Each structure stands twice: as structure tokens, then as C-alpha cells.
Amino acid sequence: MKEKTTTGIPEYSHIPPERLVKRVKIISKIQGNMILSLAIIILSIFLSFKTEGFFTTYNLINVLRQISLTSLMAIGFGIVVITGGMDISMGNVAAMVGMTVAGLFAIMKVNLFVSLVISLALGLGIGLLNGAVIAYLGVPPFIATLAMMFISQGITFEFTQGYPIYEGLTSNFLYIGQGYIGPLPVPVIIMIAMFILAHFFLNNTVLGQHIYSIGGNENAARVTGVNVSRVKLITYGISGFFAALTGVVMTARLGSAQPAAAGMDFFLTAATAAVLGGTELSGGVGNMLGILLGALFLGILNNGLTLLKISAYFQWIVTGILLILAIVWHTTQKSASGGKY
Amino acid sequence: MIAMDIRIDIPDHQPQPLQPILRMVNISKNFGAVQALKNVDLELYHAEILGLVGDNAAGKSTLMKILAGVLRPDTGQIFIEDRPESFKSPRDARSMGIEMVYQDFALCKNMWIAGNVFMAREIVREIIGRTFSVLDKKQMADRSRKILEEQKVSIGSCKKRAGELSGGQQQSVAIARALGFNARIVIMDEPTASLGVKQASRLLEIAQSLPQKGISAIYISHRMQDIFSICHRVMVHKTGEKVGDFRIKEVSVDEIVRLMILGKQGNGVETNSIR
Ligand SMILES: Nc1ncnc2c1ncn2[C@@H]1O[C@H](COP(=O)(O)OP(=O)(O)O)[C@@H](O)[C@H]1O
Numbered sequence: 382m383k384e385k386t387t388t389g390i391p392e393y394s395h396i397p398p399e400r401l402v403k404r405v406k407i408i409s410k411i412q413g414n415m416i417l418s419l420a421i422i423i424l425s426i427f428l429s430f431k432t433e434g435f436f437t438t439y440n441l442i443n444v445l446r447q448i449s450l451t452s453l454m455a456i457g458f459g460i461v462v463i464t465g466g467m468d469i470s471m472g473n474v475a476a477m478v479g480m481t482v483a484g485l486f487a488i489m490k491v492n493l494f495v496s497l498v499i500s501l502a503l504g505l506g507i508g509l510l511n512g513a514v515i516a517y518l519g520v521p522p523f524i525a526t527l528a529m530m531f532i533s534q535g536i537t538f539e540f541t542q543g544y545p546i547y548e549g550l551t552s553n554f555l556y557i558g559q560g561y562i563g564p565l566p567v568p569v570i571i572m573i574a575m576f577i578l579a580h581f582f583l584n585n586t587v588l589g590q591h592i593y594s595i596g597g598n599e600n601a602a603r604v605t606g607v608n609v610s611r612v613k614l615i616t617y618g619i620s621g622f623f624a625a626l627t628g629v630v631m632t633a634r635l636g637s638a639q640p641a642a643a644g645m646d647f648f649l650t651a652a653t654a655a656v657l658g659g660t661e662l663s664g665g666v667g668n669m670l671g672i673l674l675g676a677l678f679l680g681i682l683n684n685g686l687t688l689l690k691i692s693a694y695f696q697w698i699v700t701g702i703l704l705i706l707a708i709v710w711h712t713t714q715k716s717a718s719g720g721k722y
Numbered sequence: 723m724i725a726m727d728i729r730i731d732i733p734d735h736q737p738q739p740l741q742p743i744l745r746m747v748n749i750s751k752n753f754g755a756v757q758a759l760k761n762v763d764l765e766l767y768h769a770e771i772l773g774l775v776g777d778n779a780a781g782k783s784t785l786m787k788i789l790a791g792v793l794r795p796d797t798g799q800i801f802i803e804d805r806p807e808s809f810k811s812p813r814d815a816r817s818m819g820i821e822m823v824y825q826d827f828a829l830c831k832n833m834w835i836a837g838n839v840f841m842a843r844e845i846v847r848e849i850i851g852r853t854f855s856v857l858d859k860k861q862m863a864d865r866s867r868k869i870l871e872e873q874k875v876s877i878g879s880c881k882k883r884a885g886e887l888s889g890g891q892q893q894s895v896a897i898a899r900a901l902g903f904n905a906r907i908v909i910m911d912e913p914t915a916s917l918g919v920k921q922a923s924r925l926l927e928i929a930q931s932l933p934q935k936g937i938s939a940i941y942i943s944h945r946m947q948d949i950f951s952i953c954h955r956v957m958v959h960k961t962g963e964k965v966g967d968f969r970i971k972e973v974s975v976d977e978i979v980r981l982m983i984l985g986k987q988g989n990g991v992e993t994n995s996i997r
């Protein structure tokens with residue numbers, strides 16, 4: 382008899398080294414994001430020759446700060462999309478939480494820490510509500526979160542009547558959006574921390590595995606014993622949390638709470654970063670490194686086009702074309718490896 | 723002929739203890755107006771392979787999904803070793819040692835092999851509540867490879883995605899997931915339907931070897947030669963009802979096919995199984 386472990390699986394003592402396996406894994410990971418990395422490098426080289434200020438520490442940090450808000454939303458969006466889901470309420474939830482945190486802290490004079498906790502919990506709660514409607518009432522994610530988009534937008538404008546909050550946002554709050562730790566802006570630190578956290582979570586926890594399994598084959602996940610409804614519930618809670626975090630940092634960064642600061646436009650930019658980074662809307666495929674690269678590419682592109690004095694309108698056109706090219710490229714990549722499937 | 727190659731002598735004295743390991747009693751299930759199962763009974767004995775045959779839409783898969791905890795019956799009860807069980811989810815059924823190999827393999831092709839083998843049974847390192855605990859990926863990979871090697875399958879790296887595997891290899895992963903965890907009852911629903919000749923005969927060998935490991939199996943197939951070569955007993959379904967239950971040695975292919983097509987025709991359930 383073999384020894385039995387707590388999981389009931391036979392225990393084996395012979396464990397050979399897996400260096401080769403590790404190497405293969407790293408290579409295949411890089412390949413997935415290689416084109417994007419290459420595009421970023423080429424674009425950067427091009428811009429450092431064609432513009433004055435691109436390749437300066439100041440500008441590069443500026444790019445990172447510009448992408449930090451989009452990235453925070455893209456992380457939450459990416460996690461939902463990996464389950465095969467969708468959360469289009471994120472932009473408006475961010476705006477609502479951005480107003481809430483200012484309302485609590487600046488107007489109601491609630492303690493900073495408590496204001497932050499309540500605001501983030503609000504986002505989490507709204508996300509869990511989305512998740513409950515989707516997972517337990519069976520409403521399609523697009524519809525459920527579209528409804529939440531309208532609801533949160535309505536609440537924001539009803540309570541603020543469209544007026545921003547300027548007064549009372551003291552420096553301890555503004556530090557979250559405008560402060561520095563060493564050479565790095567605080568929003569950039571938050572972004573990096575969240576990328577690392579989300580990457581670890583997706584790749585190394587049971588819940589992360591289940592998120593991928595539901596996106597890959599929801600039925601298979603269910604029949605093997607994954608609690609699909611609960612995983613979905615938690616996933617929308619996560620996207621709600623990241624929407625809230627985006628909203629809080631945005632208010633601190635702008636120095637004022639604007640009811641229309643985030644919204645559909647902002648959300649779609651985050652979604653674009655995620656899709657450029659290889660997140661597939663059909664679910665099951667996507668990773669945090671890709672999303673970071675997607676956001677970085679988009680950030681550098683917009684920064685470069687601005688430095689080249691190309692209009693914001695034209696930047697939209699370029700973004701649209703790139704989005705199509707990225708999807709087409711991902712699709713051909715898939716059918717190219719189709720022989721193996 | 724494959725069937726001839728792998729045919730074994732079924733012992734005359736089938737090991738049948740008095741109590742079956744599994745009893746499904748009076749199971750009914752409706753899907754809207756469709757009555758998929760009407761008062762169906764099923765018994766499965768220790769280390770026995772039970773064949774389940776019937777025309778399309780006879781309710782075979784529905785009955786097995788009820789056993790696997792995927793569906794809940796409208797009426798009826800399930801007894802495992804005479805204890806009543808009610809499975810609220812596949813997790814409940816799997817925890818009782820009931821495993822199912824699905825026709826489409828039910829794999830997540832976007833995930834690595836070990837992730838599929840250990841799906842919903844991940845090996846974890848830190849227990850801070852299972853959901854947030856940390857995977858022991860190395861153990862998962864090593865053990866997956868061992869389980870697959872026991873099946874005499876070499877897949878290379880367990881870090882490959884399931885979608886990168888051939889059809890036969892994918893089924894091996896599905897079987898590894900079912901057999902790697904002290905299964906007591908293994909359900910195979912038309913397992914050879916999408917396999918080539920060679921893979922199908924290997925699958926039959928695996929199914930045939932289960933009783934030696936003390937595992938009971940329910941084997942659904944349309945291929946009579948497979949049923950007659952590996953099963954000890956066969957149960958016939960027609961439009962949601964059980965119309966026959968035979969020891970394989972005491973029935974002919976013709977009789978089974980006649981029942982599958984015509985049903986019991988007022989003769990009552992034909993049976994020669996030990997009660
Ligand atoms: N999820 C479902 N929803 C509605 N009808 C179903 C469902 N599953 C099975 N059925 C119906 O139940 C009957 C039995 O199906 P099934 O158990 O798959 O038969 P078999 O496996 O013997 O071919 C069929 O008429 C089928 O259409």
C-alpha cells in the first residue's frame with residue numbers, strides 16, 4: 382500500500398527536477414506577450430528619436446502615472462473577463478465612489494481611513510450585488526452590469542446634481558493621488574502592487590484556478606465540483622473593488638471629485654488596454670503581465686502622439702485601428718496553433 | 723476485431739455481496755414536458771461493470787448525471803452501501819467516490835494538465851480557508867504525471883495546456899481526474915464515441931481493469947461488442963424506462979437490440995439478475 386495523504390492521493394517520494402519544464406513555461410509566457418513587448422520597445426525607440434522629451438525620467442514616470450488609473454480598472458475588468466463575464470458598470474461605479482469618498486471626507490468630515498474603507502466597501506458591495514444578480518438570478522452579465530451602470534450614474538448625479546466637490550480635500554487625502562514614495566508617484570506604486578497581487582492571486586490560488594476554469598469551460602468546472610456561482614459572485618466583487626479603488630485614486634489625483642470624471646469613455650480605455658494585452662472576451666484567456674503591457678503600450682502611444690503634436694481626435698482613430706489589429710493578430714495566432722487543438 | 727482481442731473470461735461466480743454498493747430507487751426526472759426518466763431502478767455491485775444501453779434520448783445520461791450530482795431527481799432515492807445519500811452538487815457525489823468520465827471529456831482546454839486533473843481538488847500549501855489558500859503546483863504536476871504514468875500515458879510536461887493535447891491524450895486526462903482519487907464508482911458515458919480504433923481499445927482495457935482495483939463501473943455505449951466484452955451485467959433503457967436487466971452470459975445481442983427498439987411490450991421488466 383502506498384501512503385495516503387489528507388487529500389486521499391497516493392504519496393510518492395520520487396520527485397525529479399523540473400528545470401526544463403520551468404524554462405519551457407517561461408518561454409511560452411514571454412511569447413504570448415512578446416509582440417506587445419516588441420511593439421513597446423520599437424515605439425519607444427521611434428519616439429526617443431522623433432521627439433524631444435520622450436526618453437526622460439520625468440516623461441516616463443509621467444506615462445506610468447497616466448496609465449495607473451486605467452490599469453487599476455483594467456485589472457478588475459480583466460479578472461471578470463477571464464471568467465467569461467463582463468462588467469460595464471465599472472466606469473460609473475468608479476465615478477460614484479470617487480464622489481462618495483469626497484462626500485464622506487470633505488463634506489461629512491469623516492476620518493480619512495474610515496472614508497476610504499467605506500468607499501472601497503461600497504464598490505465591493507455593488508460588485509457583489511452585480512455578482513448575485515448574475516450568478517444566482519441568471520441575468521446575463523452584460524445586462525446586469527448595464528443596469529448597474531445606469532443605477533450608479535443616476536445615484537451619482539441625483540446626489541451631486543452634477544456639481545463637483547473641490548473644498549475640503551486636504552493634503553493627507555490628496556497624497557493618495559499626488560504624493561510620491563521615492564521617485565515614484567503613489568498611484569504608480571498602488572498600480573504595481575495591485576498588478577503583483579492580482580498576478581499572484583490568479584496563478585497561485587484555488588480561486589484563481591477556478592476563475593480560469595469557469596472561463597475555459599463553465600460546464601466542466603461545474604461537473605468537477607467547482608462552486609461556479611460562488612466564484613462568479615466573488616469575481617464581480619473584485620471588479621467592483623477595483624472600480625472603487627480607481628475612483629478613490631482618481632479623486633485624489635484630480636484634487637476634486639467630478640461626477641463625470643470616470644464613465645463609459647474611461648471604462649472603454651481600460652477595456653482596450655486589457656484586450657490589447659491579450660485578454661479574450663470569450664473568457665479563459667488573459668494575464669496580468671499582458672494587461673500591464675497593454676496599458677503601457679496605450680499610454681506610450683498617447684504620450685508619444687501628444688509629444689508629436691497629433692490631435693486627441695486622431696489618437697482615437699489610431700487606438701481603434703490598433704484594437705482591430707490586435708484582435709486579428711490574436712485570432713490568427715490561435716488558428717495558427719489550431720493544429721495542436 | 724477489437725472486441726475479440728480484449729475479451730476476457732468473466733468468472734461464473736461473480737463477486738456479488740448481498741448488498742449492492744449502489745442502489746438507485748424509483749428515480750424520475752422531467753424536463754418540462756419531457757419525461758426523461760420514469761421510476762427507474764438501478765443496482766450496482768462491488769467490482770462489477772454494468773452496461774447501460776438504450777436508444778438515443780432513452781434517459782441514460784440523465785440517470786448518470788443524477789448519480790454524479792449534476793442533476794437532481796424529481797423523485798427517488800440513492801443508496802450508497804445502503805445509506806441514503808442526496809447529492810446537492812457534483813462535489814457531494816465526488817466526495818462519495820463517484821466519478822464520471824464525460825463524452826466530451828469536460829476539460830478546461832485553457833488550463834494546464836495538472837489543473838485539470840486536480841480541478842476542484844487542488845493541492846494547497848497554506849490553509850487560510852481553502853478558497854484563498856496557495857496552490858502547491860509542483861506537487862500537482864508531479865502527482866498528475868504519476869497518475870498518467872499508471873495509465874501508461876506519457877504526456878510530457880504537465881504544464882502543457884489541455885487544449886494542446888490530442889483527443890486520446892485529453893481523454894487520458896479526463897480518466898486520470900476520475901481514477902486518481904480513490905474512486906469507488908466510475909461512470910463512463912459513451913467514452914469511445916469520439917475515439918479512434920486504437921484509443922478505443924485502450925479505453926476498454928482501462929475499463930476492464932477497474933474491477934481488479936475494487937472499482938465498480940457503469941459503462942454506457944452503443945457498441946454491443948464492447949458491452950458484451952467488458953460488462954458483467956447489462957441494463958436496457960427505452961424512453962425513460964428500464965426495460966431489461968440481464969447477466970451478460972445469459973443474454974444475446976439480438977435480445978438486447980430487440981428490447982432497445984421494441985421495449986418490453988407488456989411482458990414486464992425482463993430480468994435475471996440476482997435480487
Ligand atoms: N438539460 C435538459 N433539458 C431538457 N431536456 C433534456 C435535458 N437533458 C436531457 N433532456 C431530454 O431528456 C431525454 C433523455 O435524454 P438523455 O438522458 O440525454 O438520453 P440518452 O443519454 O439516453 O441519449 C431526451 O429527450 C432529452 O432531450
Ligand SMILES: [Mg+2]
Nearest residue numbers: 782783784911
Ligand atoms: Mg447520452
